[in-house]
Amino acid sequence: MSIKSFAAGIFASYVRNRINKWAENPHATQEKVFLQLLKKGADTKFGKDHHFQNIKSYQDFTKQVPVRDYEELKNYMDLMVSGEEDVLWPGKPLYYAKTSGTTSGAKYIPLTKDSMPTHIEAARNAILCYIHDTGNSKFVDGKMIFLQGSPELQEKNGVKLGRLSGIVAHYVPGYLQKNRMPSWDTNCIDDWETKVDAIVEETVREDMSVISGIPSWVQMYFERLIDKTGKKVGEIFPNFDLFIYGGVNYEPYRAKFEKLIGRRVDSIELYPASEGFFAFQDKQNVHGMLLQLDSGIFYEFIEADKFFEENASRLLLKDVQIGVNYVMIISSTAGLWAYNIGDTIQFTSVKPYRVIVSGRIKHFISAFGEHVIAKEVEEALQEAVKDSQAAISEFTVAPQISPDDDELPYHEWFIEFEKEPQDMDHFAGVIDKAMQQQNSYYKDLIDGSILQRLKITKLPPNSFQLYMKSIGKLGGQNKLPRLSNDRKIADKLNEII
Structure with missing residues (x-):
């Protein structure tokens, strides 16, 4: 010593x-x-x-x-x-x-x-x-x-x-x-x-x-x-x-x-x-x-x-x-x-x-009164990762208020996988179940057919780095919001992919 x-x-x-x-x-x-x-x-x-x-x-x-x-x-x-x-x-x-x-x-x-x-x-x-x-x-x-x-x-x-x-x-x-x-x-x-x-x-x-x-x-x-x-x-x-x-x-x-x-x-x-x-x-x-x-x-x-x-x-x-x-x-x-x-x-x-x-306090999803916070989405994702042995590089969540084809609205999860789960539908189901267990407002909206179950959009490698670079916030102390109450990040990610 x-x-x-x-x-x-x-x-x-x-x-x-x-x-x-x-x-x-x-x-x-x-x-x-x-x-x-x-x-x-x-x-x-x-x-x-x-x-x-x-x-x-x-x-x-x-x-x-x-x-x-x-x-x-x-x-x-x-x-x-x-x-x-x-x-x-x-x-x-x-x-x-x-x-x-x-x-x-x-x-x-x-x-x-x-x-x-x-x-x-x-x-x-x-x-x-x-x-x-x-x-x-x-x-x-x-x-x-x-x-x-x-x-x-x-x-x-x-x-x-x-x-x-x-x-x-x-x-x-x-x-x-x-x-x-x-x-x-x-x-x-x-x-x-x-x-x-x-x-x-x-x-x-x-x-x-x-x-x-x-x-x-x-x-x-x-x-x-x-x-x-x-x-x-x-x-x-x-x-x-x-x-x-x-x-x-x-x-x-x-x-x-x-x-x-x-x-x-x-x-x-x-x-x-x-x-x-x-x-x-x-x-x-x-x-x-x-x-x-x-x-x-x-x-x-x-x-x-x-x-x-x-x-x-x-x-x-x-x-x-x-x-x-x-x-x-x-x-x-x-x-x-x-x-x-x-x-x-x-x-x-x-x-x-x-x-x-x-x-x-400004990063949440409550487009329908669900009051979803970052801790809830992080813990729900962790449950799914443990269940599936998947690996995640980065993610963010946004509401989809007006989907096509008369679908019910939903929460869209943008996920960049390091290792994809074998069964993506099951993976999404584990996340959704964990969200309902943590957030009674979200559960009530699902049960009442106001929202449908969340959907996952898979992103190619480095998508989030490209997004952060596009807004001039690559590196340093800059952080990607885990969730947002609008589609600004979601729309930008869709442009990138």
């Missing part, structure tokens, strides 16, 4: 003990964060406009500060981006994480001197919790690759901006710099396919022990490695034993990854976003990610089924229940106040508080 590996084990125990202190005292921890945020934000424009000085309780806060998304906060965001200080948080942000907006064009999410360290600390702590949980620290001596956006940053009115993953690349600690790959120059390549080929050339002869990134783009990297060498990834990198991912559910990819690697490897799930680093998997054999309660983020929750109702109830952590679908609302040291990040989550545990990401 190297000195670095030994030291990592000691540090991991120290960090785990610190985490346990706040995880075991969640409500006091959140109350402390809430009061600190109000105090720090009181002299900002937002704080003055919302009379922070008069807020004495959480109830006061809900009356003074309504839930908003980016578009509804845009007046404040625009002032901040134009160069004004003390708008949402004291001073100017350190960075803007630039993301794609829905109706407002580009979104500029502030990262402040108070919020930026929490992103770095949470990512570090996820790895340290893994070391503490498993006793495995030997990987720190190998090479580590992080498939991410370009670290090259632009500037807007004196504040640097870029993709979150590119900003974070500037904060890799010194003791990992020699282990980190790819090189800076390769990381700055804009074209994703060119970048992946360059990464393959740089890494194929290295001792890779940790690989991190969004599963769909890591899969592309693995496939290029295999094309070049004719070997499984596990043969190319015999010491590769830890995959770190975030952004999407890994389970639909797991079987494919194990085939590409040639064996099962440990994995750590992260829940990072431009708005904050919210949770990470702290134990290998426990379902869900530990919600970060001591990272300058105050959480509220609204039941997803009631979110669009007027005056929907805002719940504190103490009010949540396991298995309920919630929209997560945050206030944070980034200067986001009662901010709807757009994600839906479910709690898997309340002692301590652990969550899974169940989807996006």
Whole structure:
């Protein structure tokens, strides 16, 4: 065991003990964060406009500060981006994480001197919790690759901006710099396919022990490695034993990854976003990610089924229940106040508080009132894959509201198979049965002959990569929506095939 590996084990125990202190005292921890945020934000424009000085309780806060998304906060965001200080948080942000907006064009999410360290600390702590949980620290001596956006940053009115993953690349600690790959120059390549080929050339002869990134783009990297060498990834990198991912559910990819690697490897799930680093998997054999309660983020929750109702109830952590679908609302040291990040989550545990990401409040299918969410389609597909031994590369689901020939409407599943099931009709039936078991609204629509059973459209290899390339979102941190309530993606896929 190297000195670095030994030291990592000691540090991991120290960090785990610190985490346990706040995880075991969640409500006091959140109350402390809430009061600190109000105090720090009181002299900002937002704080003055919302009379922070008069807020004495959480109830006061809900009356003074309504839930908003980016578009509804845009007046404040625009002032901040134009160069004004003390708008949402004291001073100017350190960075803007630039993301794609829905109706407002580009979104500029502030990262402040108070919020930026929490992103770095949470990512570090996820790895340290893994070391503490498993006793495995030997990987720190190998090479580590992080498939991410370009670290090259632009500037807007004196504040640097870029993709979150590119900003974070500037904060890799010194003791990992020699282990980190790819090189800076390769990381700055804009074209994703060119970048992946360059990464393959740089890494194929290295001792890779940790690989991190969004599963769909890591899969592309693995496939290029295999094309070049004719070997499984596990043969190319015999010491590769830890995959770190975030952004999407890994389970639909797991079987494919194990085939590409040639064996099962440990994995750590992260829940990072431009708005904050919210949770990470702290134990290998426990379902869900530990919600970060001591990272300058105050959480509220609204039941997803009631979110669009007027005056929907805002719940504190103490009010949540396991298995309920919630929209997560945050206030944070980034200067986001009662901010709807757009994600839906479910709690898997309340002692301590652990969550899974169940989807996006705007990514659902409810063309007929069925309220289908990403978690349901992912789990239904997993049931069918287990039943049939099929393998899936990628998929998405859309409603078909007006089919030809007087057919009943249905849900259309666009699936790119790595290995097709022997009986496609049976495969579709397993998915449909699992959907009905999970979603009573969907079942009622099937039973009432409002919908017919789902249909599967098989896509040729690389269809989803071609789609993402066609909309300028190939690679990096871009993710394909699992489902949508319209036919925009479906129509584009039909054009491609």
